[in-house]
Amino acid sequence: MIILAFPDYLSQAQRLANRLNKPLIEVTLHNFPDGESFIRLPPSLPEHLIICLSLNQPNDKLIELLLCATTARELGAKRLTLVTPYLSYMRQDTANQPGEAISQRIIGKLLADLFDDVVTVDPHLHRISSLTQAIPIKNAVSLTAASEISGFLKQQFSHALLLGPDSESDQWVGAIAGNIGFDYAIAAKHRLGDQQVEMTLPDKDFSNKPVVIIDDVASTGRTLAKAAELLQAAGCKNIYALVTHALFCGDAYDHILKSGIKTIWSTDSIDHPSSCIRLDTLLANAIRAIS
């Protein structure tokens, strides 16, 4: 077995390789001026490859994965395991209006066709209960970073109130709060557009303890910023945020920090200055379990 790492996931893949005590090779990737991608793999490959990258900025990366997996098969690899701690395209799981592409199903099938195993962390599954419903292969493994996040929060705070910004976050926030015995509350969110959200806080006293807003992803950062704005108005003085996947598109990071949030933390599913919670042990255990 070897670990094959895409360049923007190299440091995390190296930690995973160290944890598994396996060699790592970096995929040679070049982006041509016209937007095409070039991939080169070592011509001699073992039977089992663990291919690692997160699918933030997914459109180019999906083509690169297609090139990589197809080439690996042509070079003789028999088993391809995709480790993609951030798995995109999971949110659109239904056609809200006739004619809409159900991207979860389409991208899920593409990955199922390319890989024998897919391992990811806290995918945004809303109306389905199992990742195999989206990626129809036996080893479609959905891990949760709840225990890593819980351990991190326990080191930072003796007590804090955890706030989920919308009903979908209940699954993550409830699990984390339960692990460490912290209180939690869930806000109600209504998204009006990419950059615009409305939110109502639950009826609770937010003025007397630190509040940590917890979500699976921060994309534009508008969800976290709106929650922080409402918490400040409710008298909260110590506001923090923690997300599993630090997408931080465009001005998101600045926008969040300007909103009154003191510090934002994330896992290393995506490399970012905030990503201090490491996932290599979680991923290594999952790979051992399916290998």
Ligand code: R5P
């Ligand atoms: C929504 O359903 C997700 O759980 C996040 O709350 C959302 O994607 C965050 O997006 P943004 O940072 O753009 O507000």
